[in-house]
Amino acid sequence: MPSGSAIRGTRVGSGPLRPSERCEPAPRRPVTYWCANQHVVEILLAVEAAPPATWDCPHCGQPAGQDAGNPPGRQRPEPYKSHLAYVKERRSEADGEAILNEALAALRRRRGER
Numbered sequence: 001m002p003s004g005s006a007i008r009g010t011r012v013g014s015g016p017l018r019p020s021e022r023c024e025p026a027p028r029r030p031v032t033y034w035c036a037n038q039h040v041v042e043i044l045l046a047v048e049a050a051p052p053a054t055w056d057c058p059h060c061g062q063p064a065g066q067d068a069g070n071p072p073g074r075q076r077p078e079p080y081k082s083h084l085a086y087v088k089e090r091r092s093e094a095d096g097e098a099i100l101n102e103a104l105a106a107l108r109r110r111r112g113e114r
Contacts, residue, residue: 027047028044028046029045030043030044031043031044033055034064034071035060035065035072037060037062039059039064041058041059053065053066062074062075
């Protein structure tokens with residue numbers, strides 16, 4: 001007994017069944033990158049695309065460069081910073097005092113003090 005579904009056997013979001021018959025892929029070229037751990041990463045880029053200077057190594061996550069003899073150095077993990085540390089980077093001590101005094105004055109006005 002037929003179910004009446006015209007798209008039986010396919011899933012939602014699936015592409016065309018035979019894309020090679022309907023389109024031709026863009027011309028590509030291989031670009032090779034090396035990381036500090038001696039991993040070799042080869043990616044395919046469009047012929048007209050400029051290759052990026054570095055590429056993340058899928059094996060170890062370190063940056064990889066196109067020069068096999070001189071790969072980029074290891075990344076240093078950035079230490080955890082609290083919200084206060086980021087605020088202190090953006091504001092000076094005097095700015096913080098001014099903002100605090102302004103907020104306290106507004107609070108006192110709402111409470112009816114002074």
